[in-house]
Amino acid sequence: MVRYSEELIEEIKNSNDIVDVISQYVILKRSGRNFFGLCPFHKEKSPSFSVSPDKQIFHCFGCGVGGNVIHFVSKIENIDFRETIELLANRANITLPTLDNSYQDNKRAILKSKVYEINEIAAKFYHENLYRPTSKEAQNYIKKRKLDNRTLKSFLIGYSGTFDELYRVLKSKGYTEEEILASSLVNKTDNGRFVDRFRRRLMIPIQDTTGRFIAFGGRVLDDSKPKYINSPENIVYSKGRNLFGLNIAKKGDTKKIIIVEGYMDAISLYQRGITNVVASLGTALTEQQGRLLRKNSEQVIIGYDADGAGQAATLRGLEILQNMGCDIRVLQIYGAKDPDEFIIKYGPERFQKCVDNAISLVEFKVKILKQNLNIENINDKIKFLNEIAKILAKVDNNMEKEIYIDKISEEYGISKEAIYGEVNKLIYNKSSEKKVLERPPIKNYIQNKQTEKLDESVIKREKMVIYILVNYPKESYSSIKDKITVDDIKSEINKKIILKIYEQYAKGSINNIIDLFDEEEIVNYLSGIMTDDFGISDINKCIEDLLNTYNKEKLINTRNDIIKKLENTNNMSAEEIKQLEEKLNETILKLAKVK
Numbered sequence: 001m002v003r004y005s006e007e008l009i010e011e012i013k014n015s016n017d018i019v020d021v022i023s024q025y026v027i028l029k030r031s032g033r034n035f036f037g038l039c040p041f042h043k044e045k046s047p048s049f050s051v052s053p054d055k056q057i058f059h060c061f062g063c064g065v066g067g068n069v070i071h072f073v074s075k076i077e078n079i080d081f082r083e084t085i086e087l088l089a090n091r092a093n094i095t096l097p098t099l100d101n102s103y104q105d106n107k108r109a110i111l112k113s114k115v116y117e118i119n120e121i122a123a124k125f126y127h128e129n130l131y132r133p134t135s136k137e138a139q140n141y142i143k144k145r146k147l148d149n150r151t152l153k154s155f156l157i158g159y160s161g162t163f164d165e166l167y168r169v170l171k172s173k174g175y176t177e178e179e180i181l182a183s184s185l186v187n188k189t190d191n192g193r194f195v196d197r198f199r200r201r202l203m204i205p206i207q208d209t210t211g212r213f214i215a216f217g218g219r220v221l222d223d224s225k226p227k228y229i230n231s232p233e234n235i236v237y238s239k240g241r242n243l244f245g246l247n248i249a250k251k252g253d254t255k256k257i258i259i260v261e262g263y264m265d266a267i268s269l270y271q272r273g274i275t276n277v278v279a280s281l282g283t284a285l286t287e288q289q290g291r292l293l294r295k296n297s298e299q300v301i302i303g304y305d306a307d308g309a310g311q312a313a314t315l316r317g318l319e320i321l322q323n324m325g326c327d328i329r330v331l332q333i334y335g336a337k338d339p340d341e342f343i344i345k346y347g348p349e350r351f352q353k354c355v356d357n358a359i360s361l362v363e364f365k366v367k368i369l370k371q372n373l374n375i376e377n378i379n380d381k382i383k384f385l386n387e388i389a390k391i392l393a394k395v396d397n398n399m400e401k402e403i404y405i406d407k408i409s410e411e412y413g414i415s416k417e418a419i420y421g422e423v424n425k426l427i428y429n430k431s432s433e434k435k436v437l438e439r440p441p442i443k444n445y446i447q448n449k450q451t452e453k454l455d456e457s458v459i460k461r462e463k464m465v466i467y468i469l470v471n472y473p474k475e476s477y478s479s480i481k482d483k484i485t486v487d488d489i490k491s492e493i494n495k496k497i498i499l500k501i502y503e504q505y506a507k508g509s510i511n512n513i514i515d516l517f518d519e520e521e522i523v524n525y526l527s528g529i530m531t532d533d534f535g536i537s538d539i540n541k542c543i544e545d546l547l548n549t550y551n552k553e554k555l556i557n558t559r560n561d562i563i564k565k566l567e568n569t570n571n572m573s574a575e576e577i578k579q580l581e582e583k584l585n586e587t588i589l590k591l592a593k594v595k
Contacts, residue, residue, distance in 0.1 A: 004085060004096070004097075006515075008094075008096075008097070009070075009085070009515075011094065012070075012085060012088050012089050012092060012094055013056065013068060013069055013070065013088075013512075015088075015091075015092035015094060016069050016088045016091060016092055017053070017056075017069075018051060018052075018053065018056045018057065018058060018068065018069040018072070019035055019051055019053050021069050021072065021073065021088075021091075022035075022037075022051050022058060022069075022072060024291075024294070024295040025040055025076055025291045025294065025295060025324075026038065026039075026040050026049065026324075027324070027325035028051060029047075033052070033053075033054060034050050034051060034052050034053070034531075035050070035051040035053070036048075036049060036050055036051075037049050037051075038323070039060040039062055039063060039065070040076060040287070040291065041060065041063055041065050041075065041076075042060070042062060042063040042065075044062050048060055048061040048062035049061075049062070050531055052530075052531060055530055055531075056068060056069065057514065057527050057530055057531065058071075058072055058527065059524075059527040059528050059530070059531040061528070061531075064524050064525075064528060065524050065527075066523065066524045066526070066527020066528055066531070067514055067523045067524070067527050068512065068514055068515070069088065070084055070085070070088065071514075071523055073087060073088060076288075076291065077241070078238065078241055078288070080108075080109065082109060087210075108235070111178075111179065111182055111235060112235050112236055114175065114179040114182070115179065115182050115183045115234070115235055115236050116212050116213065116214075116236060117175075118170060118175060118179060118180065118183040118185065119183060119185070119205070119212075119213035119214060119215070119216075119236070120212075120213045121169070121170065121173065122166055122170075122183070122185050122205075122213070122216070123156050123158065123203075123205040123213045123216075124156070125158070125165075125166060125169055126156075126158025126159060126160055126166075126198075126203040126205075126216075127152075127156045127157065127158035127203075128158070129158055129159045129160070129161065129165075130142075130152070130157065130158045130159040130203075135159045137200070137221050138159035138202055138221060140221075141202060141221045142157075142202075145264070145268070146271070146344070147267065147268075147271055148271065151267060151270060151271045154248055154270065155204065155205070155245075155248070155267055155270075156205050157202065157203065157204055157205075157267070158202075158203040158205070159200075159201070159202060159203060160196060160198040160199055160200060160201050160203050160218060161196060161199060161200075162199055162200060163195060163196065163199065164186075164193075164194055164195055164196055165196060166185060166186065166196045166198075167180065167186045167194045167195070167196055170185075170186070177194070180194070182234060182235055183234070184197065184215075184231050184232050184234045184237075185197055185198070185216070185231075197218075197229070197231075198216060198218040198229060200221070201218030201219055201220060201221070201229065202218065202219040202220075202221060203216055203217075203218055204216065204217040204218070204219065204244075204263045204267070206231070206237075206242065206244050206281070207247045208242055208247065209246055209247055209250065209292070209296075210247070211247050212236075214231075214236050214237045214242065215230065215231035215234075215236075215237040215239070215242075215281075216230070216231050217229075217230050217231075217244075217263050218230070219263075219264070228263075230281070238288075239281040239282060240281075240282075240286035240288050240289065241286070241288040241289070241292075242281060242289070242292075243259070243278040243279065243280065243281070243289055243292055243293070244263055244266060244278060244279040244280075244281055245266045245267075245270070245277060245278045245279055246278045246292065246296065248270070248275070249275060249276050249277060249278055249296075250296060251275075252275045252276060253275075253276060254276050254296050254297045255297060255298045255299065256276055256297060256298070256299045256300075256301060256355070257276050257277070257278060257293055257296065257297040257299075257300055257301070258274065258276060258277045258278070258301045258302075258303050258331065258339075258355065259277075259278050259279065259280060259285070259293065259300060259301070259302055259303065259304075259317070260277060260278075260279050260280075260303045260304065260338075260339050260340075261279060261280065261304050261305055261313070261338070262279055262338070262340070263279055264340055265277075265279060265303070265338055265339045265340045266278060266279040268339070268340040268343060268344065269339055269340070269343055269351070272343050272344075272347075272348040272351075273348045274343070274348060274351065274352070274355075276297075277303075278293075280317075284313060284316060284317075285313070285316060285317035285320055285321070286320070287320055287324075290317075290320045290321050290324050290326070291324065293321065293326065294321070294324050294325070294326050298327060299326075299327040299328070299329065300321055300326050300327070300328050300329070301328075301329045301330070301331050301355060301358045302314050302317050302318065302321075302328065302329070302330050302331060303331035303333075303339045304317070305337060305338045311368060314330060314364070315364075315365070315368070318330070318361045318364065322361055328360075328361055329358035329359060329360060330358055330359050330360075330361070330363075330364040331354055331355060331358050332354060332357065332358065332359060333351075333354050339351070342354075362391055362392070362395065362404050363404075365391050366388060366391065366408065369384060369387050369388065369391075370384070375412060381414075384412070385414055385418065385419065385422060386422065388408060388419065388422075389419065389422035389423045389425075389426055390426060392404055392405065392419070392423045393423050393426040393427050401423070405419050405420065405423070454490055454491060458490055458491070459491055459494070461546070461549065462489055462490070462491055462494040462498075463494065463529045463532070463534075464534050464542075464546065465480065465484060465489075465494075465498065465546065466494065466497055466498060466501070466513075466526075466529055467529055467530065467532065467534055468480070468536075468539070468542065468543060468546070469498070469501050469505075470501070470510065470513045470530065471530075472539050472543075473505070473510070475539050475540060475543060476539075476543050477505055479543060479547065480543070480546075480547070481502055481505070483547050483550065483551065484498075484546075484547070484550050486498055486499045486502065488550055488554070493521075493522065493525060496522070497513075497517075497522065497525075497526065500513075500516050500517070501513065504516065513526060513530070514526050514527065514530070548594055551594060552591065552594045555587055555590055555591045555594065556591065558583075558587050559584065559587045559588060559591065562580050562583055562584045562587065563584065565580055566580055566581070566584070
């Protein structure tokens with residue numbers, strides 16, 4: 001387990017405002033004291049994801065996920081605690097101390113660290129191998145692709161050996177078989193031999209945004225299949241969470257980022273001066289990759305291949321990026337099948353013009369629609385108008401919508417009135433349907449078999465106890481701790497939280513209740529409690545009412561227990577019966593005095 005001091009963790013959290021951090025991934029809009037947006041952790045159309053700048057927490061009322069800035073970054077980036085602390089510390093320019101020895105007990109963290117080392121050694125080994133006399137085949141391919149030494153060095157492009165050359169290098173450096181196999185760079189055969197995964201291929205290392213080597217792509221040097229062999233996902237690599245070349249693109253101007261399909265597209269553009277380019281690791285853009293793009297650029301230009309598969313991938317990518325609020329454009333190239341071929345054929349200046357003239361999502365959809373319909377045919381033209389209306393109905397900005405309608409009207413000979421009519425009809429129907437179908441977001445708190453049996457009012461009351469103890473400790477702790485015991489709490493999860501609160505207060509105070517728990521379900525549950533305000537206007541009156549409720553409940557339970565005992569007095573003495581009756585009268589009198 002990684003150990004950092006509480007003071008350091010608190011400094012890192014305080015230096016990373018949760019609204020600023022989450023805004024890099026989610027479009028947030030202020031509503032009252034909090035900010036709201038579409039949850040990045042589940043699909044939704046109405047914003048139920050809340051961020052509190054006052055409490056520095058987030059919570060989704062749809063899926064129940066929540067926590068502080070550390071929990072958010074760890075979940076959104078799919079990284080562990082140590083990596084999250086490093087990322088946030090780097091963001092805030094905070095220098096971290098050297099890890100203590102307890103880190104060595106974390107086997108998975110050690111293995112990840114070793115795999116990063118192995119990948120870097122492999123990248124350098126492949127790169128050095130490219131320049132050896134035995135690598136003529138790879139050198140000829142490099143010349144054919146017209147890649148210069150600066151590009152080779154920037155991407156650390158290399159050439160793999162013939163059988164087990166890398167394995168022998170790694171073994172000579174002291175790495176274990178478990179560590180080598182975890183890197184996915186070496187395979188173990190059925191007869192127990194170790195063979196390099198990549199052999200006689202042009203090697204393209206993949207680095208994450210921090211520059212760590214996480215995977216490789218290996219390209220054949222002839223027309224044999226498969227054209228590429230890529231690293232499988234492993235302990236350090238998830239292809240859907242990374243973008244090839246982003247670590248290099250970030251060194252330059254990334255106000256605009258061009259995303260292309262393949263490694264060689266990105267490398268070829270870089271070679272010719274287009275440095276703000278990255279490649280998706282597979283044609284289907286993922287939400288995680290979309291967040292990376294949104295975080296690192298102001299405008300994203302999709303430059304996928306011009307074929308059918310490329311256009312389908314473009315549409316998927318556009319939808320993902322649009323949902324994240326990215327400013328998106330689509331690159332239009334003619335006379336070449338992909339950006340690599342285009343820039344080699346026509347040069348960087350002409351390519352840059354295509355970048356500057358990249359079209360919007362609406363224009364691209366209209367263009368694809370037109371390709372599949374004959375506008376001269378009346379039925380197709382009606383269908384064209386109907387489909388255009390569906391596209392335009394999704395445009396929220398009225399000025400943008402008006403510009404598109406003017407352009408489409410002029411270009412396709414359809415009256416603006418007809419377009420407006422169809423668009424408004426869809427918007428009206430959508431808004432009417434929305435009123436009927438929409439329901440307020442439901443707070444999806446953690447449930448278990450025990451809490452399901454409890455009355456909702458009991459659960460809410462116990463949550464209020466937690467909320468008050470955390471937010472109003474001076475007003476509540478001394479009066480609540482003796483009158484509401486842990487045994488009075490019926491929900492197991494609430495009991496666990498309140499016990500921890502009492503223990504912490506006995507030691508001193510609580511800075512952040514969420515920091516006291518490692519369990520994800522409790523963090524999510526607590527974030528939901530802390531996001532609610534429980535409608536408290538007078539805290540002292542609220543505490544008084546709460547204590548009265550618990551006191552009354554205890555008295556009622558005591559009364560009922562005595563009555564039950566008095567129903568069967570066969571084995572009791574007269575004195576025992578008299579004591580019970582006196583206690584019953586005393587309890588009833590106390591109950592009468594409770595407000």
